[in-house]
Amino acid sequence: MEKTQISGIQLYLILLGFLFGSSVILTPALGAGRDAWLAMILAGVAGILLMWVYTTIALLNPSKTLVEILRDKLGKVIGTILSVLYIWYFVHLAALVFRNFGEFICTTTLPETPVAVVMGLFALVLLYVVNSGIEVLGRLSELFVLILPTVVLIISIALITEHDFTAFLPVLEDGMAPVIQAAFVNLTFPFGEAVAFLMVFPHLNRMDNLKKVVISSTATSSALAIFVFARDLIALGSDLIARATFIPHLTSLLIPEFNVVPLVDINLLVGGGVKISVCIYAAAKGLSQVTGTHDYRSFSRAVITFCVVLSVWVYENLIEMFAWAEKLWPYYSIPFQFVIPLLLLLLSLRGKNKPSQPNTENTETESCTSDA
Amino acid sequence: MFGRIRNKSKSGRNNSEEIVQTGSYGPIPPSADAVKASLNEIFSNCCDFILREIACGKNGAIRILVAYIDGFVSKNELNQDVVRPILDFLANEESPGGSSIYNRLTDCIVVNNDIHEAADMHQAVDGIISGEAVLFIDGETRALVVGVKAPQGRQVQEPDTETSIRGAREGFVENLLTNTALIRKRIKNPNLKLEMMHLGDRTKTNVCICYIKGLANEAIVREVRERLKKIKTDAVLDSGIIEQYISDNRLSLFPTVGSSEKCDKLAGKLLEGRVAIFCDGSPHVLTVPYLFVESIQATDDYFDHAFFATFMRLLRVIALTTSTLLPAMYVALVVYHHTVIPFKLLLTLAASQQGIPFSPFVEAMLMIVAFELLREAGVRMPKPIGQALSIVGAIVLGEASVAAGIASNLMVIVVAITAVCSFIVPPLLRASMLLRFMFLIAANFLGILGIAFVAVAVFVHLCKMRSFGVPYMAPFAPLTVNDLKDAFIVVPIWAMITRPKILRQQENVRGAKGSQRQEVNIQQ
Numbered sequence: 076m077e078k079t080q081i082s083g084i085q086l087y088l089i090l091l092g093f094l095f096g097s098s099v100i101l102t103p104a105l106g107a108g109r110d111a112w113l114a115m116i117l118a119g120v121a122g123i124l125l126m127w128v129y130t131t132i133a134l135l136n137p138s139k140t141l142v143e144i145l146r147d148k149l150g151k152v153i154g155t156i157l158s159v160l161y162i163w164y165f166v167h168l169a170a171l172v173f174r175n176f177g178e179f180i181c182t183t184t185l186p187e188t189p190v191a192v193v194m195g196l197f198a199l200v201l202l203y204v205v206n207s208g209i210e211v212l213g214r215l216s217e218l219f220v221l222i223l224p225t226v227v228l229i230i231s232i233a234l235i236t237e238h239d240f241t242a243f244l245p246v247l248e249d250g251m252a253p254v255i256q257a258a259f260v261n262l263t264f265p266f267g268e269a270v271a272f273l274m275v276f277p278h279l280n281r282m283d284n285l286k287k288v289v290i291s292s293t294a295t296s297s298a299l300a301i302f303v304f305a306r307d308l309i310a311l312g313s314d315l316i317a318r319a320t321f322i323p324h325l326t327s328l329l330i331p332e333f334n335v336v337p338l339v340d341i342n343l344l345v346g347g348g349v350k351i352s353v354c355i356y357a358a359a360k361g362l363s364q365v366t367g368t369h370d371y372r373s374f375s376r377a378v379i380t381f382c383v384v385l386s387v388w389v390y391e392n393l394i395e396m397f398a399w400a401e402k403l404w405p406y407y408s409i410p411f412q413f414v415i416p417l418l419l420l421l422l423s424l425r426g427k428n429k430p431s432q433p434n435t436e437n438t439e440t441e442s443c444t445s446d447a
Numbered sequence: 448m449f450g451r452i453r454n455k456s457k458s459g460r461n462n463s464e465e466i467v468q469t470g471s472y473g474p475i476p477p478s479a480d481a482v483k484a485s486l487n488e489i490f491s492n493c494c495d496f497i498l499r500e501i502a503c504g505k506n507g508a509i510r511i512l513v514a515y516i517d518g519f520v521s522k523n524e525l526n527q528d529v530v531r532p533i534l535d536f537l538a539n540e541e542s543p544g545g546s547s548i549y550n551r552l553t554d555c556i557v558v559n560n561d562i563h564e565a566a567d568m569h570q571a572v573d574g575i576i577s578g579e580a581v582l583f584i585d586g587e588t589r590a591l592v593v594g595v596k597a598p599q600g601r602q603v604q605e606p607d608t609e610t611s612i613r614g615a616r617e618g619f620v621e622n623l624l625t626n627t628a629l630i631r632k633r634i635k636n637p638n639l640k641l642e643m644m645h646l647g648d649r650t651k652t653n654v655c656i657c658y659i660k661g662l663a664n665e666a667i668v669r670e671v672r673e674r675l676k677k678i679k680t681d682a683v684l685d686s687g688i689i690e691q692y693i694s695d696n697r698l699s700l701f702p703t704v705g706s707s708e709k710c711d712k713l714a715g716k717l718l719e720g721r722v723a724i725f726c727d728g729s730p731h732v733l734t735v736p737y738l739f740v741e742s743i744q745a746t747d748d749y750f751d752h753a754f755f756a757t758f759m760r761l762l763r764v765i766a767l768t769t770s771t772l773l774p775a776m777y778v779a780l781v782v783y784h785h786t787v788i789p790f791k792l793l794l795t796l797a798a799s800q801q802g803i804p805f806s807p808f809v810e811a812m813l814m815i816v817a818f819e820l821l822r823e824a825g826v827r828m829p830k831p832i833g834q835a836l837s838i839v840g841a842i843v844l845g846e847a848s849v850a851a852g853i854a855s856n857l858m859v860i861v862v863a864i865t866a867v868c869s870f871i872v873p874p875l876l877r878a879s880m881l882l883r884f885m886f887l888i889a890a891n892f893l894g895i896l897g898i899a900f901v902a903v904a905v906f907v908h909l910c911k912m913r914s915f916g917v918p919y920m921a922p923f924a925p926l927t928v929n930d931l932k933d934a935f936i937v938v939p940i941w942a943m944i945t946r947p948k949i950l951r952q953q954e955n956v957r958g959a960k961g962s963q964r965q966e967v968n969i970q971q
Contacts, residue, residue: 082925082926084926085925085926180896184783184784184894184895184896185783185893185894185896188893193893193896196893196897196900197900199900200900200903200904200907203904203907204903204907207907207910207911211907211910211911213924213925214910214918214920214924214925215903215906215907215910215924217923217924217925217926218906218910218920218923218924219903219906332789333787333789334784334786334787335787336784336786336787337784337787337894337895340895340896340899341895341899344896344899344900344903348903
């Protein structure tokens with residue numbers, strides 16, 4: 076194992092950036108319309124349960140990454156195949172976020188610059204981040220992630236005069252079905268994507284904090300997301316919300332006499348940056364462990380280049396990307412986010428009960444003999 | 448190309464080794480004539496080398512050679528304390544043999560306190576060239592080195608480069624021993640350790656590591672010693688050269704070794720558990736580890752009311768950001784983000800840009816380069832001409848460029864504010880100067896996004912750096928809550944109970960607890 080370590084607060088902030096980052100421009104639970112806040116609460120609770128699953132897996136297999144756990148529990152062949160699939164999943168996720176970022180910048184700020192240029196330069200910067208190691212990512216998060224809630228606060232205060240609280244009504248006009256559907260979408264994006272953190276958890280310096288840190292970070296990010304949605308709904312009204320592409324961006328345009336689009340850009344840079352860095356790190360690290368090399372850095376360059384190319388190549392345009400992310404991504408994610416982790420949890424729990432009992436017996440007998 | 452440089456350095460090293468080899472001149476010959484001959488050969492063509500022969504005792508039987516460099520030693524002291532007693536006491540002696548004379552000289556004749564023995568010619572020559580007088584006695588193979596150095600160099604005065612409103616006016620001078628005495632004067636404690644070493648094969652510069660034992664982290668002290676020993680060069684003319692050799696990240700724009708001319712500042716750093724490096728011939732004393740946050744700290748902060756100090760810290764942070772980012776931000780806003788600028792200001796801006804042939808980027812580059820030229824000229828120029836320069840600068844930069852339609856009014860304001868701000872945080876002056884250009888270029892390509900990309904890269908670099916094992920961006924990243932009391936916010940000095948924790952001192956608490964333990968140590 077590498078000796079690099081991150082502290083509890085660093086992990087908290089990385090995870091916060093990861094989970095809240097995309098919500099800066101997208102609202103995943105939008106399928107439920109004005110009831111999205113209900114869906115977000117449900118997704119938040121489910122997300123915390125999911126984090127409990129992930130952290131329990133990590134705690135039952137201390138100082139092991141996802142790839143090592145997979146190979147350990149499912150055998151070398153199946154474990155390696157699943158690991159490769161996971162690596163693909165992380166790469167794909169990073170590519171999605173890349174495209175998201177590029178499209179947003181090119182739609183709102185730099186309409187004449189090609190998407191590939193923006194993404195390519197972003198990739199260069201992120202390559203530097205990833206190659207500097209997870210420790211540096213943690214320190215960067217300490218400096219940058221707090222920008223996210225600060226900007227939320229600034230925009231909210233600036234919009235304090237724009238409000239229409241009746242926008243929440245009527246509640247549950249179409250019944251529970253769309254809410255549950257939206258909650259599921261929201262659970263897969265962003266909460267389930269945190270499965271990538273199974274590659275990062277072993278770096279935490281005090282493992283007994285893991286659950287507390289991860290769950291409080293998840294709760295914070297979902298509370299922030301709900302707050303942002305409620306603010307947007309109150310400011311924009313449900314009609315506009317149903318039609319807009321980038322809702323928080325549209326809200327920020329409402330601020331009188333002042334344009335804060337660059338602030339939203341910076342927000343996306345921070346959130347998207349953290350998310351892509353973690354994904355690239357997870358993918359590169361996974362590749363290095365699958366191939367048995369020591370340093371993930373030799374892979375990160377290839378992985379990030381591939382991500383950029385993939386993100387340009389995989390979707391024709393913005394509309395196609397959104398459609399894909401909304402309709403297919405949740406189902407595509409099910410095995411990675413729920414099925415395999417639950418399987419691992421069960422196997423780890425079984426594995427823990429079996430060998431640990433003889434171990435404790437052994438130590439007891441040893442202590443007895445030494446006493447005698 | 449690199450190969451060539453390496454070859455060069457290799458040949459340089461060979462040369463220096465030869466010097467070391469020829470540097471050992473063998474033992475001291477017992478005969479005074481032989482000593483005379485060999486000294487005259489070593490110091491041939493040195494008009495400042497003085498070799499005086501004293502022949503005393505009955506019939507001039509006792510022959511003593513006094514060798515020194517003129518101008519280095521205090522002649523008065525040499526005559527009073529060394530030559531006169533010899534003439535007085537040994538005037539009528541029979542020659543009892545060289546070794547017994549040597550013992551009598553050390554025991555009861557030479558008045559001076561600072562004497563030691565030179566066992567071979569090499570040590571004797573070392574003594575002569577470092578400004579001491581050396582006595583050779585006929586028939587004896589040891590020489591006596593007497594420290595009668597004349598006080599050298601300028602008086603202690605207020606440093607020009609670092610001025611402060613509150614606090615001591617004393618600054619370091621070129622003489623190492625004066626500097627160490629200035630520190631001793633402030634920290635009266637035998638635990639203040641001063642370790643001397645010689646660096647530079649040709650210059651043999653005295654370099655001194657200074658730290659407070661029981662306070663500074665031993666690992667850091669050891670690391671400093673190691674790195675200083677590794678320096679392979681023939682000339683150490685200034686502490687700046689040492690700084691470049693011992694820096695963690697030698698290619699970084701940001702300093703990882705601090706330097707100061709102020710005694711009270713250095714004393715403060717030592718008491719925080721840092722290690723200082725004095726270099727003979729340089730008034731700039733180095734301190735390690737040096738963290739980013741130290742560049743916004745000033746001695747005044749601790750002597751003043753905490754509220755004002757906090758306000759000053761925040762001002763310095765604003766100044767640092769402004770001086771690095773303002774021109775880039777201006778260009779980004781004008782070129783890419785008109786919408787962000789309030790409408791009325793936009794009108795003024797458009798009016799002032801009218802008739803200017805250059806793009807805002809070129810305009811900014813021209814003005815910044817012009818300012819940097821003026822600044823550099825101000826540094827190099829003899830002081831009396833400085834006034835003329837400032838007049839030229841003010842008229843050319845302020846008035847004529849606008850009137851001639853080369854730069855817009857707003858650009859002049861932007862560059863002026865940038866220039867003023869750049870002087871507020873002196874340790875990062877150069878770093879922010881170069882970063883300014885990088886940000887400007889990035890802003891011209893991608894607007895605010897470009898600035899953000901470069902900023903992220905710069906922060907990655909900062910977060911990666913360490914100074915002697917201590918993370919450079921501490922206490923912000925990694926977050927050390929305990930140390931935030933002396934970062935953007937300054938708490939009153941009576942509430943600053945602990946030293947910066949990130950340095951991992953042996954003794955973290957200031958005040959009563961620490962001093963008690965020290966007393967126990969002394970009793971033991």
